[in-house]
Amino acid sequence: MAHEVTAAILGLGSFVPAKILSNSDFEKSLDTSDEWITSRTGIKRRHIAAPEQSTSDLCLPAAQAALADAGMNAETIDLILVCTLTPDYQMPSTACVLQHKLGLAGRGVASMDLNAACSGFLYGLATAKAYVETGMARNVLVVGVEILSRVLDYTDRSTCILFGDGAGAAVVGKHRPNDPKSHALREVKIFADGTDHQHIIIKAGGTVHPTTARTIDEKMHYVQVAGREVFRFAVTKMVEMIQGTVERHGLTIDQVGRIVPHQANYRILESACERLSIPPEKFVVNLEEYGNTSAASVPLALDEAYRGGQLEPGKKVILAAFGAGLTWASALIDW
Ligand code: UT7
Numbered sequence: 579m580a581h582e583v584t585a586a587i588l589g590l591g592s593f594v595p596a597k598i599l600s601n602s603d604f605e606k607s608l609d610t611s612d613e614w615i616t617s618r619t620g621i622k623r624r625h626i627a628a629p630e631q632s633t634s635d636l637c638l639p640a641a642q643a644a645l646a647d648a649g650m651n652a653e654t655i656d657l658i659l660v661c662t663l664t665p666d667y668q669m670p671s672t673a674c675v676l677q678h679k680l681g682l683a684g685r686g687v688a689s690m691d692l693n694a695a696c697s698g699f700l701y702g703l704a705t706a707k708a709y710v711e712t713g714m715a716r717n718v719l720v721v722g723v724e725i726l727s728r729v730l731d732y733t734d735r736s737t738c739i740l741f742g743d744g745a746g747a748a749v750v751g752k753h754r755p756n757d758p759k760s761h762a763l764r765e766v767k768i769f770a771d772g773t774d775h776q777h778i779i780i781k782a783g784g785t786v787h788p789t790t791a792r793t794i795d796e797k798m799h800y801v802q803v804a805g806r807e808v809f810r811f812a813v814t815k816m817v818e819m820i821q822g823t824v825e826r827h828g829l830t831i832d833q834v835g836r837i838v839p840h841q842a843n844y845r846i847l848e849s850a851c852e853r854l855s856i857p858p859e860k861f862v863v864n865l866e867e868y869g870n871t872s873a874a875s876v877p878l879a880l881d882e883a884y885r886g887g888q889l890e891p892g893k894k895v896i897l898a899a900f901g902a903g904l905t906w907a908s909a910l911i912d913w
Contacts, residue, residue, distance in 0.1 A: 583710065585752065591645070591747045592882070594878070599623065599742075626743055650717065658682075663693050664728060694873075699722030699874070724871050729780055740842070740870050742868045746878040811900065836890075
């Protein structure tokens with residue numbers, strides 16, 4: 579009889595560029611203040627890629643750290659998934675460039691990008707889990723990465739203050755029950771509803787509005803966000819996903835060690851906490867330092883919590899994200 583395979587996270591890593599943009603830096607060029615940004619979002623700083631750094635450059639150290647954490651060579655990877663909305667190029671995929679930078683070229687390792695915006699890393703985990711559990715791949719490298727600073731209008735105070743750059747990576751392979759470094763991916767659930775696809779959007783550069791002098795003049799190559807609408811959607815989905823995970827698995831809140839949410843806005847997390855009656859300390863929050871790094875946000879926070887000793891063996895970890903699409907996704911991990 580065939581053995582049932584469960585996928586697991588075997589290693590984690592992350593990387594952020596060195597340059598920091600603080601709230602007070604924005605005060606110099608925009609009609610905004612540290613007080614407004616802090617009280618409305620919780621964000622204080624964000625890391626910004628240097629002009630010569632590309633998305634795949636951010637992937638590489640995060641991927642290498644995840645492989646080192648797993649105690650594995652890059653050669654053991656047979657699928658690379660790069661989850662991003664800010665790829666190196668329109669084509670080829672950033673995953674192919676990363677494969678080359680990892681020294682894996684010539685081996686035919688399948689490599690592809692996946693765009694589910696801020697839910698991207700969780701979409702990547704779901705894909706990796708499916709590949710591993712069906713035997714279509716043995717070890718999958720999943721990277722959530724963004725250089726959002728390249729697609730922001732730094733004269734628009736309502737969007738540019740929200741986002742930052744970074745990368746987080748996981749190695750997903752077959753669960754080894756007796757290995758404390760193997761964290762079973764019990765469940766990954768991914769969702770989308772395209773009705774409100776205009777709510778978070780970069781309008782130009784695709785087939786609807788190919789880049790022209792006009793699209794550039796009209797700043798259509800920058801991120802646009804319907805802030806209030808996304809805020810309401812985010813709170814509803816965070817509550818629904820966390821409550822759903824706890825109920826489906828018959829968990830008490832004590833059995834949940836930490837919840838790692840998408841780091842978009844502290845007030846979204848506060849509202850979700852209140853509605854769920856969950857103590858805010860359960861939530862891993864690092865948006866003060868990085869802002870919203872979209873697909874990088876969950877793996878960056880997960881890796882920081884892991885390396886900071888905040889994830890207790892034997893407890894559950896819940897991941898939850900939402901973003902453009904609109905998309906939303908959650909995961910339950912045995913830590
Ligand atoms: O990963 C998903 C990506 N998207 C998000 O996470 C967005 C979720 N939404 C949010 O985080 C919040 O809606 C924002 C932080 C974007 C905005 O906060 P808000 O409390 O919803 O503010 P608002 O959009 O209702 O704007 C209130 C006022 C406006 O002025 P008026 O029209 O009332 O005069 C804005 O122009 O605040 C103004 N404003 C600012 N003022 C100072 C907007 N941005 C700024 C700013 N500094 N940076």
